[in-house]
Amino acid sequence: MRADATRGSIAWRVVRAVALLAFAVFFLVPLLSMADFSTRVVGGTGRTAQPWENLVQDPMLRSSIVTSLLLALLTTVLMLVLLTPTMIWVRLRVPAASRLVEFLCLLPLTVPPLVIVVGISNVYAWVSYLLGNSPLTLTFAYVVLVLPYAYRSLDAALGSINVVTLAEAARSLGAGWTTVIVRVVLPNIWPGVTSAAFVAVALVLGEYTFASLLNFETLPYVIGLLGKSDAPTSTAASLAVLVLASLLLVALTFVGRDNRRESRRDKPSRGALT
Protein backbone atom coordinates (compact mmCIF):
# COMPACT_ATOMS: atom_id res chain seq x y z
CA MET A 1 0.00 0.00 0.00
CA ARG A 2 2.59 2.46 1.20
CA ALA A 3 5.06 1.44 -1.48
CA ASP A 4 2.32 1.89 -4.06
CA ALA A 5 1.58 5.37 -2.80
CA THR A 6 5.25 6.29 -2.90
CA ARG A 7 5.68 4.92 -6.39
CA GLY A 8 2.55 6.79 -7.42
CA SER A 9 3.84 10.03 -6.05
CA ILE A 10 7.21 9.58 -7.76
CA ALA A 11 5.50 8.93 -11.09
CA TRP A 12 3.35 11.95 -10.47
CA ARG A 13 6.40 14.08 -9.78
CA VAL A 14 8.06 12.95 -12.99
CA VAL A 15 4.94 13.77 -14.98
CA ARG A 16 4.81 17.17 -13.37
CA ALA A 17 8.45 17.90 -14.07
CA VAL A 18 8.10 16.87 -17.73
CA ALA A 19 4.98 18.97 -18.18
CA LEU A 20 6.64 21.93 -16.55
CA LEU A 21 9.68 21.53 -18.76
CA ALA A 22 7.55 21.32 -21.90
CA PHE A 23 5.73 24.50 -20.96
CA ALA A 24 8.99 26.24 -20.13
CA VAL A 25 10.42 25.35 -23.53
CA PHE A 26 7.24 26.40 -25.27
CA PHE A 27 7.27 29.81 -23.62
CA LEU A 28 10.98 30.46 -23.27
CA VAL A 29 12.21 29.51 -26.76
CA PRO A 30 10.34 32.34 -28.51
CA LEU A 31 11.40 34.77 -25.80
CA LEU A 32 15.04 33.71 -26.01
CA SER A 33 14.98 33.94 -29.79
CA MET A 34 13.55 37.44 -29.51
CA ALA A 35 16.29 38.37 -27.05
CA ASP A 36 18.86 36.86 -29.39
CA PHE A 37 17.49 38.63 -32.46
CA SER A 38 17.17 41.98 -30.72
CA THR A 39 20.84 41.96 -29.66
CA ARG A 40 22.31 40.77 -32.95
CA VAL A 41 24.22 43.09 -35.26
CA VAL A 42 22.25 43.17 -38.50
CA GLY A 43 24.31 41.79 -41.42
CA GLY A 44 27.39 41.26 -39.20
CA THR A 45 28.64 39.36 -36.20
CA GLY A 46 28.80 40.18 -32.49
CA ARG A 47 26.28 41.73 -30.13
CA THR A 48 24.80 45.16 -29.75
CA ALA A 49 22.55 46.76 -27.16
CA GLN A 50 21.49 49.50 -29.58
CA PRO A 51 17.86 48.30 -30.06
CA TRP A 52 17.37 48.27 -26.27
CA GLU A 53 18.94 51.70 -25.93
CA ASN A 54 16.51 52.88 -28.60
CA LEU A 55 13.65 52.08 -26.27
CA VAL A 56 14.56 55.11 -24.20
CA GLN A 57 16.51 57.15 -26.77
CA ASP A 58 14.22 57.11 -29.79
CA PRO A 59 11.80 59.99 -29.05
CA MET A 60 8.83 58.41 -30.84
CA LEU A 61 9.34 55.05 -29.16
CA ARG A 62 9.89 56.63 -25.78
CA SER A 63 6.80 58.78 -25.94
CA SER A 64 4.75 55.81 -27.16
CA ILE A 65 5.91 53.78 -24.15
CA VAL A 66 4.86 56.59 -21.82
CA THR A 67 1.53 56.90 -23.64
CA SER A 68 0.80 53.18 -23.41
CA LEU A 69 1.74 52.93 -19.74
CA LEU A 70 -0.45 55.94 -18.97
CA LEU A 71 -3.26 54.44 -21.03
CA ALA A 72 -2.94 51.15 -19.14
CA LEU A 73 -3.06 52.99 -15.84
CA LEU A 74 -5.99 55.25 -16.75
CA THR A 75 -7.98 52.43 -18.31
CA THR A 76 -7.48 50.18 -15.30
CA VAL A 77 -8.40 52.87 -12.81
CA LEU A 78 -11.43 54.12 -14.74
CA MET A 79 -12.67 50.58 -15.37
CA LEU A 80 -12.34 49.59 -11.71
CA VAL A 81 -13.92 52.79 -10.46
CA LEU A 82 -16.89 52.35 -12.79
CA LEU A 83 -17.37 48.63 -12.69
CA THR A 84 -16.58 47.49 -9.13
CA PRO A 85 -19.07 49.64 -7.21
CA THR A 86 -21.71 49.09 -9.89
CA MET A 87 -21.40 45.33 -9.74
CA ILE A 88 -21.42 45.26 -5.93
CA TRP A 89 -24.42 47.54 -5.87
CA VAL A 90 -26.33 45.44 -8.38
CA ARG A 91 -25.65 42.29 -6.33
CA LEU A 92 -26.77 43.92 -3.11
CA ARG A 93 -29.62 46.17 -4.10
CA VAL A 94 -30.96 45.47 -7.57
CA PRO A 95 -30.35 41.79 -8.35
CA ALA A 96 -33.08 42.05 -10.96
CA ALA A 97 -30.73 44.23 -13.05
CA SER A 98 -27.87 41.74 -13.05
CA ARG A 99 -28.88 40.22 -16.41
CA LEU A 100 -28.94 43.63 -18.02
CA VAL A 101 -25.53 44.58 -16.61
CA GLU A 102 -24.09 41.28 -17.77
CA PHE A 103 -25.51 41.80 -21.24
CA LEU A 104 -24.11 45.33 -21.49
CA CYS A 105 -20.70 44.31 -20.23
CA LEU A 106 -20.37 41.35 -22.57
CA LEU A 107 -21.67 43.24 -25.59
CA PRO A 108 -18.22 44.45 -26.76
CA LEU A 109 -17.17 40.80 -27.19
CA THR A 110 -19.83 40.18 -29.79
CA VAL A 111 -18.93 43.12 -32.04
CA PRO A 112 -15.75 42.82 -34.13
CA PRO A 113 -13.19 45.52 -33.21
CA LEU A 114 -13.19 46.82 -36.73
CA VAL A 115 -16.91 47.52 -36.56
CA ILE A 116 -16.53 49.22 -33.20
CA VAL A 117 -13.78 51.43 -34.57
CA VAL A 118 -15.85 52.48 -37.56
CA GLY A 119 -18.65 53.43 -35.23
CA ILE A 120 -16.43 54.94 -32.63
CA SER A 121 -14.53 57.21 -35.02
CA ASN A 122 -17.65 59.38 -35.23
CA VAL A 123 -17.75 59.58 -31.47
CA TYR A 124 -14.07 60.40 -31.45
CA ALA A 125 -14.62 63.36 -33.73
CA TRP A 126 -16.55 64.80 -30.77
CA VAL A 127 -14.15 63.51 -28.14
CA SER A 128 -11.17 65.16 -29.83
CA TYR A 129 -13.21 68.34 -30.37
CA LEU A 130 -14.02 68.48 -26.65
CA LEU A 131 -10.93 66.99 -25.01
CA GLY A 132 -8.23 67.67 -27.58
CA ASN A 133 -6.39 65.16 -29.69
CA SER A 134 -4.39 63.44 -26.97
CA PRO A 135 -3.84 59.69 -27.43
CA LEU A 136 -5.01 59.36 -23.82
CA THR A 137 -8.57 59.82 -25.05
CA LEU A 138 -8.23 56.20 -26.18
CA THR A 139 -8.93 55.39 -22.52
CA PHE A 140 -12.68 55.57 -23.19
CA ALA A 141 -12.51 53.06 -26.02
CA TYR A 142 -10.24 50.80 -24.03
CA VAL A 143 -12.53 50.77 -21.01
CA VAL A 144 -15.27 49.44 -23.26
CA LEU A 145 -12.89 46.91 -24.77
CA VAL A 146 -11.76 45.65 -21.36
CA LEU A 147 -15.27 45.51 -19.91
CA PRO A 148 -16.19 41.88 -20.75
CA TYR A 149 -13.01 40.44 -19.27
CA ALA A 150 -13.07 42.61 -16.18
CA TYR A 151 -16.75 41.80 -15.72
CA ARG A 152 -15.98 38.08 -15.79
CA SER A 153 -13.31 38.18 -13.12
CA LEU A 154 -15.25 40.49 -10.83
CA ASP A 155 -18.40 38.42 -11.27
CA ALA A 156 -16.54 35.24 -10.38
CA ALA A 157 -15.06 36.87 -7.29
CA LEU A 158 -18.44 38.18 -6.16
CA GLY A 159 -19.98 34.78 -6.78
CA SER A 160 -17.42 33.06 -4.57
CA ILE A 161 -18.55 34.86 -1.40
CA ASN A 162 -21.99 35.34 0.06
CA VAL A 163 -22.08 39.08 -0.56
CA VAL A 164 -25.67 39.62 0.52
CA THR A 165 -25.36 37.89 3.90
CA LEU A 166 -22.00 39.52 4.64
CA ALA A 167 -23.43 42.93 3.82
CA GLU A 168 -26.49 42.33 5.96
CA ALA A 169 -24.34 41.16 8.87
CA ALA A 170 -22.23 44.29 8.56
CA ARG A 171 -25.27 46.54 8.32
CA SER A 172 -26.91 45.07 11.38
CA LEU A 173 -23.65 45.75 13.23
CA GLY A 174 -23.95 49.40 12.30
CA ALA A 175 -22.12 49.76 8.98
CA GLY A 176 -23.34 52.24 6.35
CA TRP A 177 -23.19 51.31 2.68
CA THR A 178 -19.75 52.83 2.10
CA THR A 179 -18.30 50.88 5.01
CA VAL A 180 -19.98 47.72 3.74
CA ILE A 181 -18.38 48.09 0.31
CA VAL A 182 -14.94 49.30 1.39
CA ARG A 183 -14.36 47.27 4.55
CA VAL A 184 -16.35 44.12 3.92
CA VAL A 185 -16.94 43.41 0.23
CA LEU A 186 -13.79 44.80 -1.41
CA PRO A 187 -11.26 42.93 0.74
CA ASN A 188 -13.04 39.69 -0.07
CA ILE A 189 -13.14 40.17 -3.83
CA TRP A 190 -9.60 41.57 -4.02
CA PRO A 191 -8.24 38.67 -6.11
CA GLY A 192 -10.94 39.38 -8.68
CA VAL A 193 -10.11 43.07 -8.69
CA THR A 194 -6.40 42.43 -9.23
CA SER A 195 -7.01 39.98 -12.02
CA ALA A 196 -9.41 42.41 -13.70
CA ALA A 197 -6.65 45.02 -13.44
CA PHE A 198 -4.12 42.62 -14.90
CA VAL A 199 -6.32 41.78 -17.85
CA ALA A 200 -6.85 45.48 -18.47
CA VAL A 201 -3.12 46.25 -18.45
CA ALA A 202 -2.32 43.30 -20.69
CA LEU A 203 -5.05 44.20 -23.14
CA VAL A 204 -4.09 47.86 -23.39
CA LEU A 205 -0.39 47.06 -23.86
CA GLY A 206 -1.26 44.77 -26.75
CA GLU A 207 -4.08 46.68 -28.44
CA TYR A 208 -3.33 47.52 -32.08
CA THR A 209 -6.57 47.87 -34.07
CA PHE A 210 -8.09 50.86 -32.32
CA ALA A 211 -4.82 52.74 -32.05
CA SER A 212 -3.82 52.28 -35.68
CA LEU A 213 -7.26 53.02 -37.14
CA LEU A 214 -7.71 56.09 -34.96
CA ASN A 215 -4.09 57.02 -35.63
CA PHE A 216 -2.78 57.29 -32.11
CA GLU A 217 0.90 56.47 -31.49
CA THR A 218 0.67 53.86 -28.78
CA LEU A 219 3.42 51.34 -28.17
CA PRO A 220 1.85 48.47 -30.15
CA TYR A 221 1.22 50.84 -33.04
CA VAL A 222 4.82 52.09 -33.02
CA ILE A 223 6.12 48.53 -32.70
CA GLY A 224 4.14 47.76 -35.82
CA LEU A 225 5.64 50.73 -37.65
CA LEU A 226 9.18 49.91 -36.55
CA GLY A 227 8.74 46.33 -37.61
CA LYS A 228 8.98 47.56 -41.18
CA SER A 229 12.05 49.78 -40.74
CA ASP A 230 13.97 48.61 -37.66
CA ALA A 231 13.07 45.03 -36.83
CA PRO A 232 15.53 44.51 -33.91
CA THR A 233 14.22 47.56 -32.03
CA SER A 234 10.61 46.52 -32.63
CA THR A 235 11.47 43.05 -31.32
CA ALA A 236 13.15 44.51 -28.24
CA ALA A 237 10.05 46.57 -27.50
CA SER A 238 7.74 43.55 -27.92
CA LEU A 239 9.95 41.50 -25.65
CA ALA A 240 9.92 44.26 -23.05
CA VAL A 241 6.10 44.31 -23.08
CA LEU A 242 5.94 40.53 -22.81
CA VAL A 243 8.37 40.44 -19.90
CA LEU A 244 6.50 43.22 -18.14
CA ALA A 245 3.20 41.35 -18.52
CA SER A 246 4.76 38.09 -17.31
CA LEU A 247 6.19 39.82 -14.27
CA LEU A 248 2.75 41.21 -13.49
CA LEU A 249 1.24 37.77 -13.83
CA VAL A 250 3.87 36.19 -11.59
CA ALA A 251 3.32 38.92 -9.00
CA LEU A 252 -0.40 38.16 -9.06
CA THR A 253 0.16 34.43 -8.70
CA PHE A 254 2.24 35.08 -5.63
CA VAL A 255 -0.46 37.19 -4.03
CA GLY A 256 -2.90 34.31 -4.51
CA ARG A 257 -0.51 31.62 -3.35
CA ASP A 258 0.31 33.46 -0.13
CA ASN A 259 -3.29 33.29 0.97
CA ARG A 260 -3.65 29.65 0.17
CA ARG A 261 -0.53 28.72 2.07
CA GLU A 262 -1.76 30.52 5.13
CA SER A 263 -5.08 28.76 5.05
CA ARG A 264 -3.41 25.38 4.79
CA ARG A 265 -1.13 26.02 7.73
CA ASP A 266 -3.29 25.48 10.78
CA LYS A 267 -6.57 24.28 9.46
CA PRO A 268 -8.26 22.05 12.06
CA SER A 269 -9.86 18.79 11.07
CA ARG A 270 -13.47 19.64 10.43
CA GLY A 271 -16.08 18.20 12.72
CA ALA A 272 -13.56 17.31 15.40
CA LEU A 273 -14.18 20.63 17.09
CA THR A 274 -17.50 22.28 17.53
Next chain:
Amino acid sequence: MTVTDRTAAARDAGVGVSLVDLRRTYGSLHALDGLSLDIAPGEMVVLLGPSGCGKTTALRILAGLDHADAGSVIVGGQDMTRVPANRRDMGMVFQAYSLFPHMTVRDNVAFGLRLRGQDRARRLERCREMLDLVGLSDLEGRYAHQLSGGQQQRVALARALAVEPSALLLDEPLSALDAKVRVQLREEIRRVQVDVGTTTLFVTHDQEEALAVADRVGVMNAGRLDQIASPVELYARPATRFVAEFVGLSNRVPARVEGGRAVLLGTRVPLLEGSETSGRGWALVRPESVHVGEEGEPNARVVSVAFLGPFSRVQCRLADGQVMVAQLPSSTAVHLAQDAPVRVEVRAESVLVVPE
Protein backbone atom coordinates in the same frame (compact mmCIF):
# COMPACT_ATOMS: atom_id res chain seq x y z
CA MET B 1 -36.04 28.96 33.39
CA THR B 2 -38.68 31.63 32.95
CA VAL B 3 -38.59 35.38 32.74
CA THR B 4 -39.60 35.80 36.36
CA ASP B 5 -36.70 34.03 38.02
CA ARG B 6 -33.98 35.91 36.20
CA THR B 7 -31.71 38.26 38.03
CA ALA B 8 -32.86 41.85 38.08
CA ALA B 9 -29.65 42.96 36.37
CA ALA B 10 -30.24 40.70 33.42
CA ARG B 11 -33.83 41.82 33.13
CA ASP B 12 -32.74 45.44 33.03
CA ALA B 13 -30.59 44.72 30.01
CA GLY B 14 -33.56 43.96 27.81
CA VAL B 15 -36.07 46.25 26.17
CA GLY B 16 -39.53 45.39 24.95
CA VAL B 17 -40.11 44.72 21.26
CA SER B 18 -43.45 44.91 19.49
CA LEU B 19 -44.42 44.03 15.96
CA VAL B 20 -47.76 45.59 15.16
CA ASP B 21 -49.95 44.22 12.38
CA LEU B 22 -47.08 43.69 9.93
CA ARG B 23 -47.98 43.08 6.32
CA ARG B 24 -45.63 42.20 3.50
CA THR B 25 -46.54 41.02 0.05
CA TYR B 26 -44.35 39.73 -2.75
CA GLY B 27 -46.47 40.13 -5.84
CA SER B 28 -49.68 38.34 -4.97
CA LEU B 29 -48.10 36.34 -2.17
CA HIS B 30 -48.83 37.46 1.39
CA ALA B 31 -45.60 36.63 3.19
CA LEU B 32 -46.85 38.43 6.31
CA ASP B 33 -50.56 38.83 6.70
CA GLY B 34 -51.10 40.92 9.82
CA LEU B 35 -48.45 39.62 12.19
CA SER B 36 -48.54 41.08 15.70
CA LEU B 37 -46.19 40.05 18.46
CA ASP B 38 -45.09 41.51 21.79
CA ILE B 39 -41.83 40.42 23.36
CA ALA B 40 -41.23 41.35 26.98
CA PRO B 41 -37.86 42.79 28.04
CA GLY B 42 -35.33 39.98 28.37
CA GLU B 43 -37.71 37.39 27.03
CA MET B 44 -36.86 34.79 24.41
CA VAL B 45 -39.65 34.23 21.93
CA VAL B 46 -39.31 31.56 19.27
CA LEU B 47 -41.23 31.88 16.03
CA LEU B 48 -42.01 28.38 14.86
CA GLY B 49 -43.56 27.46 11.56
CA PRO B 50 -43.12 25.48 8.39
CA SER B 51 -40.77 26.71 5.70
CA GLY B 52 -42.24 29.63 3.75
CA CYS B 53 -44.65 30.80 6.48
CA GLY B 54 -42.93 34.19 6.79
CA LYS B 55 -40.57 33.73 9.76
CA THR B 56 -37.50 35.14 8.01
CA THR B 57 -39.53 38.00 6.57
CA ALA B 58 -40.72 38.97 10.06
CA LEU B 59 -37.19 38.85 11.45
CA ARG B 60 -35.74 40.86 8.58
CA ILE B 61 -38.39 43.53 8.99
CA LEU B 62 -37.54 43.76 12.67
CA ALA B 63 -33.86 44.05 11.74
CA GLY B 64 -34.56 46.73 9.14
CA LEU B 65 -33.21 44.56 6.31
CA ASP B 66 -36.62 44.45 4.69
CA HIS B 67 -39.56 46.80 4.91
CA ALA B 68 -43.17 46.11 5.72
CA ASP B 69 -45.95 47.30 3.43
CA ALA B 70 -47.97 48.17 6.51
CA GLY B 71 -47.63 47.91 10.27
CA SER B 72 -44.94 49.07 12.64
CA VAL B 73 -41.93 47.97 14.63
CA ILE B 74 -41.61 49.32 18.18
CA VAL B 75 -38.40 48.79 20.14
CA GLY B 76 -38.09 50.06 23.69
CA GLY B 77 -41.16 52.22 23.20
CA GLN B 78 -39.76 53.91 20.08
CA ASP B 79 -41.18 53.55 16.60
CA MET B 80 -38.33 52.09 14.53
CA THR B 81 -40.34 51.32 11.40
CA ARG B 82 -38.45 53.77 9.20
CA VAL B 83 -35.02 53.50 10.81
CA PRO B 84 -32.38 51.90 8.51
CA ALA B 85 -30.77 48.62 9.56
CA ASN B 86 -27.44 50.14 10.56
CA ARG B 87 -29.11 52.43 13.13
CA ARG B 88 -31.42 49.84 14.66
CA ASP B 89 -28.92 48.32 17.03
CA MET B 90 -29.99 44.72 16.47
CA GLY B 91 -27.64 41.78 16.90
CA MET B 92 -28.24 39.25 14.19
CA VAL B 93 -27.16 35.65 13.63
CA PHE B 94 -27.93 34.24 10.20
CA GLN B 95 -28.72 30.80 8.92
CA ALA B 96 -25.85 30.98 6.43
CA TYR B 97 -22.35 31.40 7.79
CA SER B 98 -21.77 35.11 7.89
CA LEU B 99 -18.36 35.74 9.46
CA PHE B 100 -16.24 38.15 7.46
CA PRO B 101 -13.77 35.77 5.79
CA HIS B 102 -10.87 38.23 5.67
CA MET B 103 -10.94 38.98 9.40
CA THR B 104 -9.83 36.96 12.38
CA VAL B 105 -12.33 35.88 15.01
CA ARG B 106 -11.19 38.82 17.13
CA ASP B 107 -11.70 41.37 14.35
CA ASN B 108 -15.08 39.91 13.55
CA VAL B 109 -16.27 40.31 17.12
CA ALA B 110 -14.74 43.78 17.35
CA PHE B 111 -16.24 44.97 14.03
CA GLY B 112 -19.35 46.55 15.55
CA LEU B 113 -17.37 48.10 18.40
CA ARG B 114 -14.91 49.63 15.96
CA LEU B 115 -17.80 51.19 14.04
CA ARG B 116 -18.99 52.67 17.31
CA GLY B 117 -15.60 54.30 17.79
CA GLN B 118 -14.52 52.39 20.88
CA ASP B 119 -10.81 52.50 21.59
CA ARG B 120 -8.59 49.48 21.12
CA ALA B 121 -8.24 48.53 24.76
CA ARG B 122 -11.99 48.54 25.36
CA ARG B 123 -12.56 46.59 22.15
CA LEU B 124 -10.08 43.91 23.10
CA GLU B 125 -11.53 43.59 26.56
CA ARG B 126 -15.09 43.28 25.30
CA CYS B 127 -13.93 40.81 22.67
CA ARG B 128 -12.35 38.57 25.31
CA GLU B 129 -15.44 38.80 27.44
CA MET B 130 -17.71 37.77 24.54
CA LEU B 131 -15.47 34.93 23.39
CA ASP B 132 -15.31 33.68 26.98
CA LEU B 133 -19.07 33.74 27.07
CA VAL B 134 -19.32 31.45 24.04
CA GLY B 135 -16.32 29.36 25.13
CA LEU B 136 -13.94 30.22 22.29
CA SER B 137 -11.29 32.40 23.95
CA ASP B 138 -8.46 30.32 22.55
CA LEU B 139 -9.48 30.80 18.92
CA GLU B 140 -9.18 34.59 18.74
CA GLY B 141 -6.62 34.53 15.95
CA ARG B 142 -8.36 32.06 13.66
CA TYR B 143 -10.11 32.81 10.40
CA ALA B 144 -13.62 31.59 9.62
CA HIS B 145 -12.38 28.84 7.30
CA GLN B 146 -10.36 27.43 10.19
CA LEU B 147 -13.48 26.93 12.32
CA SER B 148 -16.16 24.27 12.33
CA GLY B 149 -19.73 25.28 11.56
CA GLY B 150 -20.69 25.28 15.23
CA GLN B 151 -17.72 27.45 16.13
CA GLN B 152 -18.57 29.89 13.36
CA GLN B 153 -22.09 30.30 14.68
CA ARG B 154 -20.78 30.85 18.20
CA VAL B 155 -18.49 33.58 16.94
CA ALA B 156 -21.43 35.08 15.07
CA LEU B 157 -23.34 35.06 18.37
CA ALA B 158 -20.44 36.74 20.17
CA ARG B 159 -20.19 39.31 17.38
CA ALA B 160 -23.90 40.09 17.59
CA LEU B 161 -23.87 40.43 21.38
CA ALA B 162 -20.64 42.44 21.56
CA VAL B 163 -22.41 45.67 20.65
CA GLU B 164 -24.98 45.17 23.42
CA PRO B 165 -27.89 45.20 20.97
CA SER B 166 -31.41 46.12 22.04
CA ALA B 167 -32.53 42.78 20.66
CA LEU B 168 -30.90 39.59 19.48
CA LEU B 169 -32.31 38.08 16.30
CA LEU B 170 -31.51 34.53 15.27
CA ASP B 171 -32.68 33.15 11.95
CA GLU B 172 -32.42 29.35 12.05
CA PRO B 173 -28.84 29.64 13.31
CA LEU B 174 -28.53 25.89 13.81
CA SER B 175 -30.03 24.49 10.66
CA ALA B 176 -26.70 24.08 8.85
CA LEU B 177 -25.19 22.05 11.71
CA ASP B 178 -25.33 18.34 12.38
CA ALA B 179 -27.79 16.98 14.92
CA LYS B 180 -25.49 16.62 17.92
CA VAL B 181 -23.93 20.05 17.61
CA ARG B 182 -27.38 21.49 17.07
CA VAL B 183 -28.65 20.27 20.43
CA GLN B 184 -25.49 21.35 22.21
CA LEU B 185 -25.47 24.79 20.69
CA ARG B 186 -29.13 25.53 21.23
CA GLU B 187 -28.67 24.95 24.93
CA GLU B 188 -25.65 27.19 24.87
CA ILE B 189 -27.52 29.94 23.06
CA ARG B 190 -30.20 29.74 25.72
CA ARG B 191 -27.63 29.88 28.53
CA VAL B 192 -25.92 32.91 27.01
CA GLN B 193 -29.23 34.63 26.41
CA VAL B 194 -30.31 34.14 30.01
CA ASP B 195 -26.88 35.36 31.13
CA VAL B 196 -26.93 38.63 29.22
CA GLY B 197 -30.70 39.12 29.41
CA THR B 198 -31.08 40.44 25.88
CA THR B 199 -34.58 40.38 24.43
CA THR B 200 -34.45 37.67 21.78
CA LEU B 201 -36.42 36.55 18.77
CA PHE B 202 -35.38 33.12 17.53
CA VAL B 203 -36.77 31.69 14.32
CA THR B 204 -36.89 27.99 13.51
CA HIS B 205 -38.93 25.33 11.74
CA ASP B 206 -37.82 22.68 14.23
CA GLN B 207 -40.47 22.23 16.93
CA GLU B 208 -38.19 20.36 19.30
CA GLU B 209 -35.71 23.23 19.15
CA ALA B 210 -38.46 25.76 19.75
CA LEU B 211 -39.92 23.96 22.76
CA ALA B 212 -36.46 23.42 24.24
CA VAL B 213 -35.23 27.02 24.36
CA ALA B 214 -38.21 29.37 24.39
CA ASP B 215 -39.90 31.37 27.12
CA ARG B 216 -42.79 31.49 24.70
CA VAL B 217 -43.30 29.89 21.31
CA GLY B 218 -45.28 31.63 18.60
CA VAL B 219 -46.57 29.25 15.96
CA MET B 220 -46.81 30.89 12.55
CA ASN B 221 -49.04 29.75 9.76
CA ALA B 222 -49.23 31.47 6.37
CA GLY B 223 -47.99 34.87 7.53
CA ARG B 224 -49.86 35.11 10.82
CA LEU B 225 -49.50 33.95 14.39
CA ASP B 226 -51.81 31.04 15.22
CA GLN B 227 -50.96 30.81 18.89
CA ILE B 228 -48.31 32.12 21.23
CA ALA B 229 -47.80 30.42 24.57
CA SER B 230 -45.26 28.77 26.81
CA PRO B 231 -43.92 25.47 25.45
CA VAL B 232 -45.86 23.44 28.03
CA GLU B 233 -49.11 25.27 27.35
CA LEU B 234 -48.64 25.03 23.60
CA TYR B 235 -48.09 21.31 23.75
CA ALA B 236 -50.90 20.55 26.18
CA ARG B 237 -53.45 23.03 24.87
CA PRO B 238 -53.02 23.69 21.18
CA ALA B 239 -55.48 26.38 20.12
CA THR B 240 -55.88 25.34 16.50
CA ARG B 241 -55.68 22.26 14.42
CA PHE B 242 -52.56 23.63 12.73
CA VAL B 243 -50.77 24.06 16.06
CA ALA B 244 -51.86 20.64 17.29
CA GLU B 245 -50.58 18.98 14.16
CA PHE B 246 -47.40 21.01 13.71
CA VAL B 247 -46.21 20.81 17.31
CA GLY B 248 -45.61 17.22 18.29
CA LEU B 249 -47.22 14.19 16.73
CA SER B 250 -50.96 13.74 16.78
CA ASN B 251 -53.30 10.88 16.00
CA ARG B 252 -56.54 11.83 14.32
CA VAL B 253 -59.31 9.80 15.85
CA PRO B 254 -62.94 10.00 14.75
CA ALA B 255 -64.95 11.43 17.67
CA ARG B 256 -68.43 12.55 18.61
CA VAL B 257 -69.05 15.61 20.75
CA GLU B 258 -71.72 15.04 23.36
CA GLY B 259 -72.57 17.07 26.45
CA GLY B 260 -69.33 19.05 26.34
CA ARG B 261 -67.17 15.93 26.02
CA ALA B 262 -65.59 14.02 23.22
CA VAL B 263 -66.54 10.41 22.84
CA LEU B 264 -63.82 8.38 21.18
CA LEU B 265 -62.86 4.71 21.30
CA GLY B 266 -65.47 4.22 23.98
CA THR B 267 -64.13 6.83 26.41
CA ARG B 268 -65.31 10.34 27.24
CA VAL B 269 -62.65 13.05 27.31
CA PRO B 270 -63.03 16.76 28.24
CA LEU B 271 -62.72 19.20 25.35
CA LEU B 272 -60.03 21.85 24.83
CA GLU B 273 -61.08 25.40 24.10
CA GLY B 274 -61.62 25.94 20.40
CA SER B 275 -63.05 22.47 19.84
CA GLU B 276 -66.25 21.66 17.98
CA THR B 277 -69.25 21.95 20.33
CA SER B 278 -71.46 19.32 18.77
CA GLY B 279 -71.64 16.68 16.08
CA ARG B 280 -68.77 14.64 14.69
CA GLY B 281 -65.12 15.55 14.16
CA TRP B 282 -61.53 14.47 14.50
CA ALA B 283 -59.98 14.35 17.94
CA LEU B 284 -56.25 15.11 17.90
CA VAL B 285 -54.59 12.76 20.36
CA ARG B 286 -50.91 12.81 21.37
CA PRO B 287 -49.10 9.44 21.13
CA GLU B 288 -48.29 9.59 24.85
CA SER B 289 -52.02 9.78 25.60
CA VAL B 290 -52.66 6.52 23.80
CA HIS B 291 -52.53 3.48 26.03
CA VAL B 292 -51.76 0.05 24.61
CA GLY B 293 -52.28 -2.95 26.89
CA GLU B 294 -52.77 -6.68 26.81
CA GLU B 295 -55.53 -6.66 29.42
CA GLY B 296 -59.17 -6.27 28.52
CA GLU B 297 -60.92 -7.09 25.30
CA PRO B 298 -58.58 -6.60 22.31
CA ASN B 299 -59.66 -3.98 19.77
CA ALA B 300 -56.47 -3.68 17.68
CA ARG B 301 -53.37 -5.43 16.46
CA VAL B 302 -49.73 -4.30 16.75
CA VAL B 303 -48.32 -3.19 13.38
CA SER B 304 -44.81 -2.21 14.41
CA VAL B 305 -42.67 -1.29 17.39
CA ALA B 306 -39.86 1.25 16.97
CA PHE B 307 -37.33 1.43 19.80
CA LEU B 308 -36.31 5.04 20.59
CA GLY B 309 -34.26 4.56 23.76
CA PRO B 310 -36.31 5.12 26.91
CA PHE B 311 -39.48 5.23 24.82
CA SER B 312 -40.82 3.15 21.98
CA ARG B 313 -43.25 4.15 19.30
CA VAL B 314 -45.94 1.53 18.71
CA GLN B 315 -48.28 1.52 15.74
CA CYS B 316 -51.55 -0.36 16.09
CA ARG B 317 -54.31 -1.00 13.61
CA LEU B 318 -57.85 -0.75 14.95
CA ALA B 319 -60.61 -3.07 13.79
CA ASP B 320 -61.88 -0.39 11.38
CA GLY B 321 -58.46 -0.08 9.75
CA GLN B 322 -57.43 3.15 11.48
CA VAL B 323 -53.77 3.27 12.54
CA MET B 324 -52.93 4.78 15.94
CA VAL B 325 -49.45 5.74 17.09
CA ALA B 326 -48.68 5.31 20.77
CA GLN B 327 -45.62 6.25 22.74
CA LEU B 328 -44.88 3.80 25.54
CA PRO B 329 -42.04 3.24 27.96
CA SER B 330 -39.73 0.76 26.27
CA SER B 331 -40.07 -1.58 29.25
CA THR B 332 -43.77 -1.98 28.37
CA ALA B 333 -43.31 -2.03 24.62
CA VAL B 334 -40.86 -4.97 24.60
CA HIS B 335 -43.71 -7.31 25.51
CA LEU B 336 -45.65 -6.38 22.39
CA ALA B 337 -45.07 -8.76 19.49
CA GLN B 338 -45.95 -7.80 15.96
CA ASP B 339 -49.53 -8.72 15.09
CA ALA B 340 -50.40 -9.40 18.74
CA PRO B 341 -53.98 -8.51 19.74
CA VAL B 342 -54.01 -5.54 22.11
CA ARG B 343 -56.44 -3.09 23.68
CA VAL B 344 -55.96 0.55 22.65
CA GLU B 345 -57.42 3.28 24.84
CA VAL B 346 -57.22 7.05 24.90
CA ARG B 347 -56.23 8.38 28.33
CA ALA B 348 -55.96 12.11 27.69
CA GLU B 349 -56.82 14.92 30.13
CA SER B 350 -58.41 16.84 27.31
CA VAL B 351 -58.43 16.79 23.53
CA LEU B 352 -58.96 19.22 20.68
CA VAL B 353 -61.76 18.19 18.35
CA VAL B 354 -61.59 19.74 14.90
CA PRO B 355 -64.19 19.60 12.10
CA GLU B 356 -64.09 16.62 9.78
